[in-house]
Amino acid sequence: MSLIFKNPDLLEKNKPSDKYADLYSQLNIDIDYLISFSNKCQNFGVCIVDIVNSTHTTATLTNGRACMYYSIFLNSMNAIIRRFGGKVVKNVGDSLLYYFPNTSSFNSKQAFIDLLDCGSAMLGAHEIINKKLLEVHLPPLNYKISADYGSVMIAHSVGSADDDLFGCPVNMCAKINSFTPPNSMVIGHDLYQIMKSIGKYHFKELQGCSIGFKNRYPVFLAS
Numbered sequence: 001m002s003l004i005f006k007n008p009d010l011l012e013k014n015k016p017s018d019k020y021a022d023l024y025s026q027l028n029i030d031i032d033y034l035i036s037f038s039n040k041c042q043n044f045g046v047c048i049v050d051i052v053n054s055t056h057t058t059a060t061l062t063n064g065r066a067c068m069y070y071s072i073f074l075n076s077m078n079a080i081i082r083r084f085g086g087k088v089v090k091n092v093g094d095s096l097l098y099y100f101p102n103t104s105s106f107n108s109k110q111a112f113i114d115l116l117d118c119g120s121a122m123l124g125a126h127e128i129i130n131k132k133l134l135e136v137h138l139p140p141l142n143y144k145i146s147a148d149y150g151s152v153m154i155a156h157s158v159g160s161a162d163d164d165l166f167g168c169p170v171n172m173c174a175k176i177n178s179f180t181p182p183n184s185m186v187i188g189h190d191l192y193q194i195m196k197s198i199g200k201y202h203f204k205e206l207q208g209c210s211i212g213f214k215n216r217y218p219v220f221l222a223s
Contacts, residue, residue: 040154045103045115045191046169047086047147049077049122050095052182057139069138070094076129077122084118085111089165097173099165103149112194116201116222119145119185126183144180148172148188176219179206189218 051057051073058066074096078088081098089097100118102111122145130140152167172188180186187195192203203220 041151041167042104042154043106043149043151044099044101044165044169045112045147045149046097046099046152046165046173047115047119047145048095048097048173048177049143049145050177052142052144054094054141057141061138065138068136069133069141072132072136072138073129073141073143076125076132080121080125081118084114084121086115086118095177097165097170099152106194109198112198113200115147116185116195119147119222123183123185142182144177144182145185146173146177146180146187147185147191148176149191149194172217176217179219181221185222186219187222189220192218192220195222 054070058069061069073094074091077096081088081096084100085102086098086100089099091097100111100115102108103115105111122143126142133140148169150167150169150172152165152169155164155166169188169190172190176186176188186206187203195201196203202223204223206219206221
């Protein structure tokens with residue numbers, strides 16, 4: 001069924017503004033590509049570590065104190081990620097997106113172990129991080145980690161030395177993070193298919209983790 005607008009005022013309201021005529025003309029002809037994608041896709045283990053309820057916590061802090069709160073957490077996580085061969089892609093507010101370059105090869109069993117060991121070390125640092133926060137009179141925090149595996153697209157932003165990642169594993173990490181209990185780590189089904197044969201960690205499937213798709217995507221708690 002076609003939709004016909006009979007209100008001329010509404011049509012006029014939605015017309016491109018002459019104020020931005022030069023900009024719209026440029027979009028029709030060419031765009032300055034500040035973000036460029038390589039033609040190469042690679043499989044990586046991708047992870048997100050995210051603070052629980054940080055918006056509520058930092059609402060009571062001054063800007064300077066909130067910066068200190070985030071700094072202690074994010075720099076502690078970054079140090080652990082580097083120790084296990086991971087690479088931070090970016091921080092988004094109270095979370096870090098990171099991946100493990102050596103997981104590009106299915107044969108690199110140790111790289112996948114490093115991914116889970118990294119998560120375990122992060123969770124093990126919970127008490128140390130909260131002690132550092134207590135020392136500067138900041139509130140304690142909890143956090144959660146999610147991980148998955150698959151093909152990602154690599155993008156480069158003009159003016160940035162670091163690449164960015166786009167693709168299903170990144171989206172899945174963000175979605176399944178909401179099902180992660182505080183101070184624990186979950187992995188998606190695609191990463192589980194690799195990890196279950198390695199044997200070092202135990203996994204328990206979480207129930208009721210619908211992430212908006214027709215078919216339910218299994219999510220597993222790692223321990």
